[in-house]
């Protein structure tokens with residue numbers, strides 16, 4: 428059996444990856460380490476909490492007393508845990524530095540001591556390249572992060588690289604584009620707009636709505652990480668992009684028409700400060716390893732709309748009763764309107 432540590436496994440992508448890992452690797456024992464911040468939820472793992480091959484540990488990656496022994500006993504570490512929301516990083520950046528930079532440092536220090544570690548997958552982001560006016564980012568491009576979230580992720584990305592270059596920790600760095608799919612916390616654009624629209628609440632579109640994101644289905648992301656665990660090369664960076672460049676305004680129209688809701692729900696609001704205009708990834712390097720995205724955007728979006736429609740048990744308590752969501756939503760959108 429391989430011992431696999433998934434940090435941030437109670438979050439959106441992490442929980443999808445834990446489910447994927449247990450389903451595809453009968454010879455893996457998976458440990459989720461998660462602090463259960465506002466974004467981390469036991470419900471995201473409801474169907475695997477009692478799986479005998481899965482252990483859930485409630486703890487902070489930056490707390491070496493908890494995280495280091497888990498890393499030291501692992502064959503594989505997949506490090507998703509992070510503060511992830513750009514708008515929250517603009518309001519208050521401290522937790523981003525603590526978790527994304529210092530937390531990653533604590534895990535990497537433990538990885539130096541781990542005897543059986545074969546992979547340390549550092550989940551970075553396409554945001555480290557900054558806004559891309561034209562063309563597509565390749566892995567060797569300069570990093571130009573422009574908000575506190577992406578700057579902290581760039582710090583972790585390069586720190587992880589340095590632990591490969593200096594100490595031979597078997598690090599692989601992935602930089603994925605915008606993910607969508609089930610269990611995404613409903614303050615990110617797709618689940619926020621879908622769940623607002625279901626309730627006929629206006630959807631707050633930032634600025635002129637002509638910013639571009641490249642959408643990647645979370646299942647395609649999981650497949651890419653899984654392939655890189657198997658066939659990636661240590662010390663290398665791999666972009667993971669869905670190849671679905673969509674303007675925010677067009678995305679909003681698709682969501683509204685998919686739900687049978689009127690365009691009058693679109694509410695233009697003040698733009699995000701320093702809003703990156705466009706991200707775009709060149710994925711030739713990952714494709715050469717054998718990955719291609721399998722979920723067409725129209726299909727993935729339609730299925731996501733259906734998932735949020737069918738799973739109100741999951742998002743309605745967050746939106747209606749969770750103080751962390753409600754106070755953030757009020758502060759964020761009162762400011763903007």
Ligand code: NAD
Pocket residue numbers: 434435436437438439440441460461462463464465466467468486487488489506507508509510511512526530550551552553580602603604605606607611612
């Ligand atoms: P998320 O916010 O849904 O989940 C983050 C998880 O990390 C939560 O479960 C949270 O409780 C946990 N966490 C936060 N701080 C922690 C700490 N100190 N110790 C332990 N656990 C902690 O995020 P996500 O969207 O699933 O993103 C996962 C990873 O993927 C992040 O590293 C993010 O930067 C990266 N990423 C996300 C996207 C995207 O579009 N969502 C795209 C590219 C890369």
Ligand code: DAU
Pocket residue numbers: 511512513514552553554603604605606614615616617619631632633634638639640675699706
């Ligand atoms: O590109 C990868 C990144 O994608 C990840 O690293 C981040 O963790 C993830 O949160 C995501 O960042 P974005 O800032 O792109 O995602 P978000 O869902 O917050 O916003 C997507 C786009 O939608 C962005 O251009 C801002 C816009 N937006 C967002 C919200 C929440 C709106 O117009 N209105 C909104 O209310």
